[in-house]
Amino acid sequence: MPNKLEIGTQEEGEDCDYVVCIRFTGLLALPGNLIGTCCKCGYMIQYRPHAPKTPAKICLECAVPEMDDSFGEHDLKVMITPKTAAEVAAYLQKKKAN
Numbered sequence: 001m002p003n004k005l006e007i008g009t010q011e012e013g014e015d016c017d018y019v020v021c022i023r024f025t026g027l028l029a030l031p032g033n034l035i036g037t038c039c040k041c042g043y044m045i046q047y048r049p050h051a052p053k054t055p056a057k058i059c060l061e062c063a064v065p066e067m068d069d070s071f072g073e074h075d076l077k078v079m080i081t082p083k084t085a086a087e088v089a090a091y092l093q094k095k096k097a098n
């Protein structure tokens with residue numbers, strides 16, 4: 001099964017559909033993170049200052065079902081940078097541990 005969650009460069013990230021961000025729950029995951037809102041649910045999200053600016057920002061919780069629906073049907077392209085991927089992995093691990 002092809003996986004379209006791609007990890008690519010900053011430049012490639014600019015023409016993606018979404019940038020996946022983690023939710024902001026009152027604590028920055030990393031110092032220097034910027035705060036925005038999810039394009040779907042409006043929840044506050046945090047992202048790295050180097051995140052691509054062009055694509056809509058979406059929280060992880062919205063992104064997962066969106067990706068499930070869209071893979072195969074549409075040519076949805078979701079991009080996370082290697083840095084974000086590491087952060088998301090750490091976030092999920094922490095979430096699982098709790």
Ligand SMILES: [Zn+2]
Binds near residue numbers: 039042043059060
């Ligand atoms: Zn959302």
